[in-house]
Amino acid sequence: MSINQKNSDNNDTDAIKQSGFSLQPLLLTPMRGISVIATAALAVDFATGSILYEKNADVVLPLASLTKIISSLALFDTLSLDEIVTTSEQAIATEGASALMAGERYQVRDLLVMTMIESSNDAITALVEYAAHKEGIAPLYHEAWFIEQMQNKALALGASQKMVFYNPTGLDISDQLAGAYGSARDIIHIAQNSFSSPLWDLTRVGTIISQDGRVVTLRPTNSLQGSLVQLRxxxxxxxxxxxxxxxxxxxxxxxxxxxxxxxxxTHEGRFSDVAFLLGMLRQNTIR
Structure with missing residues (x-):
């Protein structure tokens, strides 16, 4: 079967470690007769395009901070990693905890690291402000301009027309409207087509240093950090x-x-769901 057929994150390393996941470079077979807590899920062997597991893969759902994958990838079209960004009061005021302080200077690389590892809303907002200003966009239209860049990037990376963004962070806009929507298949298409992007190299960094010398120790929001040697x-x-x-x-x-x-x-279930699927993939590897 072809593949074409309030903001917070949690740490829970035990479930991943207990899965004992270590795929051998052999044949992976589809997993059947299993289920996860998640409303939708998709596991794909990128080498063959084979779908290993799917559940409601085309159902459009709120993306939360997975939105920041698209935000970050879109920034690569405008910025280089060594450019210097000064964090503004407006960026620091964005909802969510962050180690950033107004007036600090960081390389684009460092703010992307913070975006991906800590899921920092302040960091991605500072980057969007900087990119829009660089392109000569008036402050009133910074977010609207960048959302258009995100939509174009998502389509270029294989997402469907149903994937839609209302802000660069994925934060809920109201009690009933999320910041972005898309399907599990949209996310997998984007991940597969960006697999070689340097963005993913930035998800395995422990500290960043401001241009003024302040060392920031990052607090990963994903519980797989350091748990899987094959983690991209x-x-x-x-x-x-x-x-x-x-x-x-x-x-x-x-x-x-x-x-x-x-x-x-759920808050914890996302980790146990993935741990379960990884464990099942291990069992379904043909030796």
Whole structure:
């Protein structure tokens, strides 16, 4: 079967470690007769395009902070990693906890690291402000301009027309409207087509340093940090509307990458869902 057929994140390393997941570079077979808590899920062998598991993969759901994957990838079209960004009062005022302070200077690289590892709303907002200003966009239209860049990037990376963004963070806009919507298949298409992007290299960093010398020790929101030697990257998401979301990318020694995403799980369930699927993938590897 072809593949074409309030904001917070949680740590829970035990479930991942207990899965004992270590795919051998051999044949992976589809998993049947199993289920996860998540409303939707999709696991794909990127090397063959084979779908290993799917549940409601085309149902459009709130993305929460998985939105920041698209935000970050869109920034690569405008910014270089070594450009210097000064954090504004407006960016720091964005909802959610952050180690950033107004007036600090960071490389784009460092703010992307904070966006992906800590799911910092302040960091992605500072980057969007900087990118829009660089392109000569009036402050009133910064977000609208960038949302258009996000939509274009998502389509270019294989997402469907049903994927839609209302802000760069994925934060809920109201009690009934999320910041972004898309399907598990949309996320997997984007992950597969961006697998070689340097963005994923930034998801395995422990500290960043401001241009003024302040060292910031990062607090990862994904519980796979350091738990899987094959980890290429991961992104968490959680809001009241979305529930728990998680994308995991694994890179095998001989170039056998896979992607697993769950949407609409619970705060803790997203981690146990992925751990369960990884464990089942291990059992379904033909030796």
């Amino acid at each position: 990257g991961a992104k968490t998401g959680f809001t009241d509307i979305a529930g728990g979301n998680l994308l995991v990318l694994l890179e095998q020694p001989i170039g056998r990458p896979i992607g697993v995403v769950v949407l609409g799980s």
